[in-house]
Amino acid sequence: MGTVRVATVGAGVMGLSTAVCISKLVPRCSITVISEQFTPETTSDVAAGMLIPPVYPDTPIHKQKQWFKETFDHLFAIANSAEAEDAGVLLVSGWQIFRSIPTEEVPFWADVVLGFRKMTEDELKKFPQHVFGQAFTTLKCEGPAYLPWLEKRLKGSGGLILTRRIEDLWELHPSFDIVVNCSGLGSRQLAGDLKIFPVRGQVLKVQAPWVKHFIRDGSGLTYIYPGISNVTLGGTRQKGDWNLSPDAEISKGILSRCCALEPSLHGACDIREKVGLRPTRPGVRLEKELLAQGSRRLPVVHHYGHGSGGIAMHWGTALEATRLVSECAQALRTPAPKSKL
Secondary structure, eight states: OOSEEEEEEOOSHHHHHHHHHHHHHSSSEEEEEEESOOTTSSHHHHSOOBOOOOOOTTSOHHHHHHHHHHHHHHHHHHHTSTTHHHHTEEEEEEEEEESSOOSOSSOTTTTTSEEEEEOOHHHHTTOTTOSEEEEEEEEEEOHHHHHHHHHHHHHHTTOEEEEOOOSOGGGGTTTOSEEEEOOGGGHHHHSOOTTOEEEEEEEEEEEOTTOOSEEEETTSSSEEEEOSSOEEEEOOOEETOOOOSOOHHHHHHHHHHHHHHOGGGGGOEEEEEEEEEEEEEEEEEEEEEEEEETTEEEEEEEEEEEGGGHHHHHHHHHHHHHHHHHHHHHHHHSOOOOOOO
């Protein structure tokens, strides 16, 4: 077999980063990204893109730490390059604050971010309702810039991009030899995965250029994340809610909670509402599956279900998905042993 033809389904941060990794790391293969929606219409475009990872209950902590560290190192290199603005990647310092002392004062990712430490009493005076806090510097990766940057990288290495709705992964057979499923919530239909469900997130993008530090309540429900051209205020975590229309009452609640933490936000202007549905399951699905229909075979690598940690984990899991694709390609190139009968 000469060139192995790989199709990646989905063009959010998972689909594009996996396609870029495959184009760089798997020899003698062609890569095509197929999706119904591209930037700026993906969940990744709404994400705040802060590298503060969630915890996946079904995934070993050492594996989560590896994914996070690989992603942090990848984005840190971009942040320190001439590409930083183009790619929408920047360093941000700030505080994560708690109303009661957390069971885990030092999270698993503390030695991956920069300068992690416990907040001082003087720093905590800024937040009279909170009794404990962590100060650190992390990265922010903004989907509306990062996704086009990844697309450009992919096209530069010969990858193709197709706009098409896929109803069934078998539609891609026999045009493609391997399929990478990065369809997020689409995997309910495409992979019959009933473990995946939406967690609705509503945020506000506002103009408040004087806000320079991020502030995140330890619950993860209230946050202020300054970015390149606006500040993201959040948020919500509504399980099983598929509604993509902004809710004005929720927006009022977000603004008042954020103003309680940072009163200067009363002066924020040009407020825009955004909604995204996080593709959530108990653990990221990252595995190979060989689909069979009669005598036909279709190797699939599943790579989805990152919930609120998509951008924080994407490069680490894309590297792992790429290793699985490489194994599939190797198997396709290895002739089946001939029977001696």
